[in-house]
Amino acid sequence: xxxxxxxxxxxxxxxxxxxxxxxxxxxxxxxxxxxxxxxxxxxxxxxxxxxxxxxxxxxxxxxxxxxxxxxxxxxxxxxxxxxxxxxxxxxxxxxxxxxxxxxxxxxxxxxxxxxxxxxxxxxxxxxxxxxxxxxxxxxxxxxxxxxxxxxxxxxxxxxxxxxxxxxxxxxxxxxxxxxxxxxxxxxxxxxxxxxxxxxxxxxxxxxxxxxxxxxxxxxxxxxxxxxxxxxxxxxxxxxxxxxxxxxxxxxxxxxxxxxxxxxxxxxxxxxxxxxxxxxxxxxxxxxxxxxxxxxxxxxxxxxxxxxxxxxxxxxxxxxxxxxxxxxxxxxxxxxxxxxxxxxxxxxxxxxxxxxxxxxxxxxxxxxxxxxxxxxxxxxxxxxxxxxxxxxxxxxxxxxxxxxxxxxxxxxxxxxxxxxxxxxxxxxxxxxxxxxxxxxxxxxxxxxxxxxxxxxxxxxxxxxxxxxxxxxxxxxxxxxxxxxxxxxxxxxxxxxxxxxxxxxxxxxxxxxxxxxxxxxxxxxxxxxxxxxxxxxxxxxxxxx
Numbered sequence: 001x002x003x004x005x006x007x008x009x010x011x012x013x014x015x016x017x018x019x020x021x022x023x024x025x026x027x028x029x030x031x032x033x034x035x036x037x038x039x040x041x042x043x044x045x046x047x048x049x050x051x052x053x054x055x056x057x058x059x060x061x062x063x064x065x066x067x068x069x070x071x072x073x074x075x076x077x078x079x080x081x082x083x084x085x086x087x088x089x090x091x092x093x094x095x096x097x098x099x100x101x102x103x104x105x106x107x108x109x110x111x112x113x114x115x116x117x118x119x120x121x122x123x124x125x126x127x128x129x130x131x132x133x134x135x136x137x138x139x140x141x142x143x144x145x146x147x148x149x150x151x152x153x154x155x156x157x158x159x160x161x162x163x164x165x166x167x168x169x170x171x172x173x174x175x176x177x178x179x180x181x182x183x184x185x186x187x188x189x190x191x192x193x194x195x196x197x198x199x200x201x202x203x204x205x206x207x208x209x210x211x212x213x214x215x216x217x218x219x220x221x222x223x224x225x226x227x228x229x230x231x232x233x234x235x236x237x238x239x240x241x242x243x244x245x246x247x248x249x250x251x252x253x254x255x256x257x258x259x260x261x262x263x264x265x266x267x268x269x270x271x272x273x274x275x276x277x278x279x280x281x282x283x284x285x286x287x288x289x290x291x292x293x294x295x296x297x298x299x300x301x302x303x304x305x306x307x308x309x310x311x312x313x314x315x316x317x318x319x320x321x322x323x324x325x326x327x328x329x330x331x332x333x334x335x336x337x338x339x340x341x342x343x344x345x346x347x348x349x350x351x352x353x354x355x356x357x358x359x360x361x362x363x364x365x366x367x368x369x370x371x372x373x374x375x376x377x378x379x380x381x382x383x384x385x386x387x388x389x390x391x392x393x394x395x396x397x398x399x400x401x402x403x404x405x406x407x408x409x410x411x412x413x414x415x416x417x418x419x420x421x422x423x424x425x426x427x428x429x430x431x432x433x434x435x436x437x438x439x440x441x442x443x444x445x446x447x448x449x450x451x452x453x454x455x456x457x458x459x460x461x462x463x464x465x466x467x468x469x470x471x472x473x474x475x476x477x478x479x480x481x482x483x484x485x486x487x488x489x490x491x492x493x494x495x496x497x498x499x500x501x502x503x504x505x506x507x508x509x510x511x512x513x514x515x516x517x518x519x520x521x522x523x524x525x526x527x528x529x530x531x532x533x534x535x536x537x538x539x540x541x542x543x
Contacts, residue, residue: 023334023502023525025052027095029085031103034059038343039101046100046338049350050525058084060103066455067106073293081300092324096334096504096524097297100346103339105454105478105519107296109289119254120284123277130274131164132157137204137270138171144197145178147185164274171204206269207240240267257283291517292478294335298514301330310485311515313508320509332514334504336524341457345467352472353503353526356440362397362497363420363528365438369404369489370411370424383446383483390423390489397497397529419443419471421497423489426450431465440528442496442503443474446483451476451519463521473503473522481517500529 030052032039047054061076062068068076085091112120136153138161143150161167175197182193201209210233215226243263257280265273283289299311314332324330338346356363369391374384391404400420405411410427413434420438426447437443445462453459463476475486487510496506504524511518 022500022527023096023505025050025525026056027093028052028056028098028524029090029094029096030057030098030100031081032057032059032099032101033062033064033103036064036101036103039103042100042338042343042346045347046098046350046523049354050523052098055088056090062104064102065104067108067290068104068293069108070110070289073107073296077293077297078300081297092330094333095330096336097300098524099294099297099335099337099339101339102455103337104293105451107291107293112284115254116284119257120281123281123284127164127274127277127281130270130277131167134164134167134171134204134270134274135161137200138167138174140200141171141174141178141197144193144200145174145181147181147189147193149193149196164278168271175201202269204270206265206267206272207237208268211237243267290479291515292519294337294478294519295514295516297335298332298508300333302332310513313511313514315508315514316512317509320505332508334508334524336504336507336520336522338523339454339521340467341455341459341464342467348470349467349472349521350523352439352470353523353528356472356528357526362399363438363440363442364399365418365420365441366416367396367400367402367493368411368416368419368422368424369402370416370422370426371404371406372425373406373408380483387423387489390493393490393493395494395498396421400497421493423493425483426462430460431462431468433465433469435465435469437466437470437472439470440472440526441470442522442528443471444486444489444492445474445476446486447477448480449477451478451521454478454521467521472528473520473526475507475518475520477518479517485513485516485518487511496527497529500527502527 028050030043030046032043043057044054046052047057058081060080062072081097082091085094132155135157139153140150157167161170178193178197182190182197184190185193198209212230212233214230215223217223220226261273261276261280264276268275298313298315302314315334319331320334322331338349340346369387371384371387372380374381378384388404388406391402396402403411403415405415405424410429410432411424413432413436416422417434417436418438419435419441421441422443422445424444424446426445428447443466445466447462450461451463453461454463456464463474466474466476477485487507491510492506495501495509496503499506501509502524503522503526504520507520
C-alpha cells in the first residue's frame with residue numbers, strides 16, 4: 001500500500017472511538033536489533049503508518065539468534081533499554097515496547113558454575129535427609145491419630161510415602177485425624193498427646209502450626225480472648241509470609257539462598273525449609289527458567305525477581321490503566337512484536353489493521369472455537385470448557401458467525417473459512433495450508449511451541465502459518481507452555497472486538513503471566529472494534 005494512503009488511514013483512525021486510556025502512538029517505543037536492515041526498514045514503515053515518533057527507536061547490540069542467555073538479556077536488553085528510556089525522558093510515558101525485525105525470541109538460563117553445581121549436590125543431599133525426617137514426623141503423627149504415644153519411627157521410607165509430596169499429604173491427613181481423635185479424650189490422656197502433637201507441628205509447620213479457624217462460639221466464656229489470640233496469630237503469620245516473599249529475590253549468591261532457607265526454617269519449620277530447597281534446586285538447574293524475551297520484558301522495571309518462577313502479569317485487568325506512582329516506574333510494560341521471516345507479511349499486517357479500522361465494521365470473518373473434545377476427567381478439560389464458554393458468548397460482534405468444532409481433530413477449513421477470530425488448540429501437525437483469514441483476523445493457538453520457529457521461512461508451525469494466510473495478529477508460545485498460560489478467549493475477544501481496546505491492551509489485560517513463554521505478534525495499536533457495532537442481544541453487565 002502506498003505510503004500516502006497509509007498516512008491518510010492513520011489520520012482517519014486516530015480519531016476513532018475507544019477507551020479513554022487507550023494506548024497512543026507517543027506511548028510506544030520501538031526496539032530493533034542494531035545492523036538489522038529489516039528492523040530498521042520496518043520501524044520506519046510503522047513510524048509513518050502509526051505516527052510513532054522516529055526518535056522513539058532503540059537499537060540493541062544483539063546476535064541474530066533465536067535465543068540469548070540470561071546474562072546477555074540483562075546486559076544487552078534490560079540495561080540499555082532502561083538507560084535510553086531514562087536518558088530520553090521516556091521512562092514515565094512509555095507503556096508499550098514494540099519489537100521489530102529479527103530480535104531473539106527466547107532467553108535461556110546461564111550455565112551453572114562449579115560452585116553452583118556443588119551447591120546443587122549439597123541441596124539434593126539435604127532434601128534426601130529432610131524427606132526421611134519429614135516421613136518420621138508424619139509416622140509419629142499417625143500414631144497420635146490412633147491415640148497412641150509414638151515410639152521409635154522407621155529408619156527408611158516406605159513404598160507409599162517415598163517423596164516429599166506424598167509425605168506432606170499423609171502428614172496433613174494424619175494431623176487432622178489426630179486432632180479429632182485427641183480432643184474428646186479425658187484430660188489426663190488428652191494433654192500429653194496434644195502436647196506431643198503440638199511439638200511435632202511446630203517443628204514441621206513452624207508459625208503456621210498456630211493457624212486456626214476464626215472462633216465462632218460467641219457465647220463461650222473466653223470468646224474475646226480466643227478472638228484476640230486468633231487475630232494476633234493471623235497477623236504474625238501474615239508478617240512471616242510477607243518477609244518470606246520479600247526475601248525471594250533474584251538469582252543471587254549461595255549466601256543469599258542459604259539465608260533464605262534458614263529464614264524459611266525459622267518461620268515455617270521443616271516444610272518451609274524443604275520447599276525452599278526445592279525452589280533453590282530449580283533456580284540452579286531447571287530448564288523451566290527458559291522464557292520468551294517478550295514476556296520477560298514486561299517485567300522491565302522490576303529488580304531481583306526470580307527468573308525460574310512464572311510471575312503474575314502486573315498489567316492484568318484494570319491494572320492496564322493504572323498510572324505509575326510518583327517517582328516510581330510502572331509495574332509493567334506491554335510488549336508486542338512485528339517479527340517473522342518475511343517483512344512483506346509484517347507490513348501487510350499493519351496495512352490490514354489500518355484498513356479494518358477505516359472501514360469501521362470490525363472483522364468480517366467467522367468466530368472460530370476449536371476444542372479438542374476432552375472428557376471432563378482430563379486435566380486439560382478446564383481449557384476446553386473455557387473455549388466452550390467463548391462459543392456460548394452472546395456478546396461477540398453481530399457480524400461474526402460463530403462456528404465451533406468439538407472433535408479431537410483440527411477444525412476443517414471448509415467450516416472455518418474465512419476466519420475472523422480463532423481460539424483453539426490448533427495441532428501438533430502442520431498448519432492447514434487451506435485456511436483463509438478475513439482482513440484483520442486475530443488468532444490464538446494453544447499448541448506448544450507454535451511460535452518457536454518464527455524466523456524459519458519454510459516452517460509449518462501454526463504461528464508462521466497464520467502469518468502466511470493473512471492474520472493481522474496472532475498469539476503463540478515460543479517454548480513449551482501449558483494452556484493456562486494463554487489469555488482467556490472470551491475476555492480477550494471482548495476487549496479487542498467489542499470494547500475497542502487496542503491489540504496490546506486487550507492481550508495484556510487478559511493474559512495471566514509475565515516472565516513466561518507466550519508472545520503477541522501484531523500492531524499494538526490495532527483496534528478492530530473502533531467503530532464496530534456490538535451484538536444488540538448481548539446481556540447487560542450485572543450491576
